[in-house]
Amino acid sequence: MVREEIAEAKEELSERVISVTRVAKVVKGGKHLRFRALVAVGDGNGQVGIGMGKANEVAQAIQKANSVAKKAMISVPLAGTTVPHEIRAKFGGADVLLRPARPGSGVIAGGSMRAVVEVAGVKDVLAKSLGSSNPTNVVRATMVALSRLREPDKVIAERKAASAARG
Numbered sequence: 001m002v003r004e005e006i007a008e009a010k011e012e013l014s015e016r017v018i019s020v021t022r023v024a025k026v027v028k029g030g031k032h033l034r035f036r037a038l039v040a041v042g043d044g045n046g047q048v049g050i051g052m053g054k055a056n057e058v059a060q061a062i063q064k065a066n067s068v069a070k071k072a073m074i075s076v077p078l079a080g081t082t083v084p085h086e087i088r089a090k091f092g093g094a095d096v097l098l099r100p101a102r103p104g105s106g107v108i109a110g111g112s113m114r115a116v117v118e119v120a121g122v123k124d125v126l127a128k129s130l131g132s133s134n135p136t137n138v139v140r141a142t143m144v145a146l147s148r149l150r151e152p153d154k155v156i157a158e159r160k161a162a163s164a165a166r167g
Contacts, residue, residue, distance in 0.1 A: 016040045016115040018060055039065035042119030049073035050139050077151040081123035084152050089145035093132030096141045101126045116142045119121045
């Protein structure tokens with residue numbers, strides 16, 4: 001019964017292909033060409049994962065990336081339709097900023113960041129990529145930012161506990 005529920009949950013996931021790149025490895029006989037795909041997968045309700053797959057054909061690379069993304073899903077706390085607080089995160093040369101937005105604002109974000117926050121279920125957010133424009137690093141920095149988000153209730157409880165301990 002548990003497997004059936006997991007299978008149903010996996011079917012409801014939305015998939016977004018962020019980039020497909022042709023990569024080459026130089027070998028003795030010439031160049032070995034492959035395709036690398038970067039995919040974001042989410043349920044639109046606070047669950048999101050990213051994956052990268054490499055294969056001889058584009059479809060196989062996307063399929064591999066999709067399975068990797070499903071295994072690497074994280075839970076993102078949401079405050080209604082937006083993120084609970086402002087956050088900034090870095091990964092490699094990429095630096096991203098996510099800010100809460102008023103309802104109805106929509107997703108104001110660049111290409112690869114937009115894909116990740118949309119499949120996560122964030123409807124209103126102001127986002128800016130401040131560093132590198134490399135899609136892989138921007139997506140990973142976005143995932144770092146989303147993983148660092150905290151629920152407002154937990155933050156308030158921690159602050160109350162800390163102030164009670166001090167005084």
